[in-house]
Amino acid sequence: MGVPEKKGKMAKAPEAEEKEHPVKAFGWAARDSSGYLFPFNFSRRETGDEDVRLKVLYCGICHTDLHFIKNDWGISLYPLVPGHEIVGEVTQVGSKVKKVKVGDKVGVGCRAGACHSCENCYNDLESYCSKTIRTYSSIYHDGTVTYGGYSDTMVAEQRYVVRFHDNMPLDSGAPLLCAGITVYSPLKYFGLGEPGKHVGIVGLGGVGHVAVKFAKALGAKVKVISTSPSKKSEALDRLAADSFLVSHDLDQMQANTGTLDGIIDTVSAVHSISPLLGLLKSHGKLVLVGAPEKPLELPVFPLISGRKMVVGSCVGGMKETQEMIDFASEHNITADIEVISMDYVNTAMQRLVKNDVRYRFVIDIGNTLSCIYNTLEDLLLCFSTFRLLRYCNTL
Ligand SMILES: NC(=O)c1ccc[n+]([C@@H]2O[C@H](COP(=O)([O-])OP(=O)(O)OC[C@H]3O[C@@H](n4cnc5c(N)ncnc54)[C@H](O)[C@@H]3O)[C@@H](O)[C@H]2O)c1
Numbered sequence: 585m586g587v588p589e590k591k592g593k594m595a596k597a598p599e600a601e602e603k604e605h606p607v608k609a610f611g612w613a614a615r616d617s618s619g620y621l622f623p624f625n626f627s628r629r630e631t632g633d634e635d636v637r638l639k640v641l642y643c644g645i646c647h648t649d650l651h652f653i654k655n656d657w658g659i660s661l662y663p664l665v666p667g668h669e670i671v672g673e674v675t676q677v678g679s680k681v682k683k684v685k686v687g688d689k690v691g692v693g694c695r696a697g698a699c700h701s702c703e704n705c706y707n708d709l710e711s712y713c714s715k716t717i718r719t720y721s722s723i724y725h726d727g728t729v730t731y732g733g734y735s736d737t738m739v740a741e742q743r744y745v746v747r748f749h750d751n752m753p754l755d756s757g758a759p760l761l762c763a764g765i766t767v768y769s770p771l772k773y774f775g776l777g778e779p780g781k782h783v784g785i786v787g788l789g790g791v792g793h794v795a796v797k798f799a800k801a802l803g804a805k806v807k808v809i810s811t812s813p814s815k816k817s818e819a820l821d822r823l824a825a826d827s828f829l830v831s832h833d834l835d836q837m838q839a840n841t842g843t844l845d846g847i848i849d850t851v852s853a854v855h856s857i858s859p860l861l862g863l864l865k866s867h868g869k870l871v872l873v874g875a876p877e878k879p880l881e882l883p884v885f886p887l888i889s890g891r892k893m894v895v896g897s898c899v900g901g902m903k904e905t906q907e908m909i910d911f912a913s914e915h916n917i918t919a920d921i922e923v924i925s926m927d928y929v930n931t932a933m934q935r936l937v938k939n940d941v942r943y944r945f946v947i948d949i950g951n952t953l954s955c956i957y958n959t960l961e962d963l964l965l966c967f968s969t970f971r972l973l974r975y976c977n978t979l
């Protein structure tokens with residue numbers, strides 16, 4: 585997800601916003617920073633001329649969802665429906681939509697809108713627009729709060745919809761809409777995803793494991809740098825990385841000094857970047873995409889002496905997101921996933937905190953969200969009937 589600047593205290597969405605649009609929607613939302621998600625009724629706008637409506641089928645769980653539901657960055661709007669790795673089937677299109685048609689399989693990622701008139705927008709870099717609108721927990725053009733993909737239905741402007749190819753599985757393809765573009769974009773922009781380049785990937789989680797796949801497919805040599813020696817065989821055998829380095833093994837780190845052209849750092853928590861800078865060649869680039877809630881310490885001397893760069897990257901523009909999906913489709917790149925039902929989401933969040941997932945949870949929204957809804961309705965109906973019968977008996 586686009587990582588926003590930290591601002592002030594948590595905001596609260598006005599209660600009235602939950603039902604202010606004409607189209608009923610149902611999802612799961614966090615109501616406060618306890619991070620617990622509950623079933624939630626809300627509403628979505630009508631399908632506008634430029635809009636695509638979809639039935640949500642799958643939605644990945646990004647660590648950003650966890651940051652947001654816990655208000656780690658101080659910008660969460662509650663109630664908050666997370667989810668920005670959304671795949672679904674188009675059910676309706678506006679009169680000006682040319683890009684997709686009813687029945688197409690499409691994806692919606694981290695962005696719902698932008699100003700479309702600034703330099704970044706002209707250059708198809710919507711995620712860097714100062715008025716960028718996130719898929720959830722953001723304020724849309726009409727002043728209402730955006731809600732994400734842990735929900736049955738979604739509506740998105742066609743510019744923010746990407747086409748899925750027939751050979752792309754919908755469940756394991758979903759995480760590419762955030763994790764995929766988050767690594768594809770800096771690999772391309774910083775010239776690291778190229779034959780002859782040696783790239784390090786730090787943090788073998790949802791974003792990191794996809795980074796290995798894209799970097800390999802783009803022709804780079806890949807080294808995984810991890811705190812967990814247990815991930816070595818997975819990195820080498822399952823993800824086809826070229827080598828593996830345990831970050832707290834000082835001998836291994838020393839032996840690899842000055843070997844990497846660049847590093848993509850996906851770590852979600854505060855950590856020391858000093859040892860990573862040591863792994864870079866002169867003029868090497870450390871690209872931060874992980875978004876810890878507190879600032880990292882920046883050691884200046886290794887930067888000066890090696891003319892090294894520490895840079896950041898925020899998802900990617902919509903044109904590049906489509907390019908990434910096309911590339912992934914051509915090279916059979918998908919995420920390694922564990923598909924879960926909607927009612928497992930709170931357990932999944934607890935497991936994500938403990939890094940207990942290989943490597944991305946994906947919620948089977950299409951088959952499990954409506955069931956829960958129906959089950960809840962059925963339960964309410966049974967309860968009412970039961971009370972009625974009891975009432976009759978006592979007469
Ligand atoms: N820049 C962007 O546009 C963008 C996009 C997507 C996600 N993100 C951010 O990237 C981060 C990773 O997201 P994810 O979905 O891959 O999360 P994840 O939980 O799947 O993976 C995080 C990885 O970091 C490792 N890690 C955690 N704490 C660590 C520590 N102290 N030291 C070393 N390694 C540690 C974990 O073992 C895991 O491999 C999150 O902060 C997320 O918000 C940023």
Ligand SMILES: [Zn+2]
Pocket residue numbers: 585646647648649668694762763
């Ligand atoms: Zn994300």
Ligand SMILES: [Zn+2]
Pocket residue numbers: 698699700701702703704705713714715
């Ligand atoms: Zn703009």
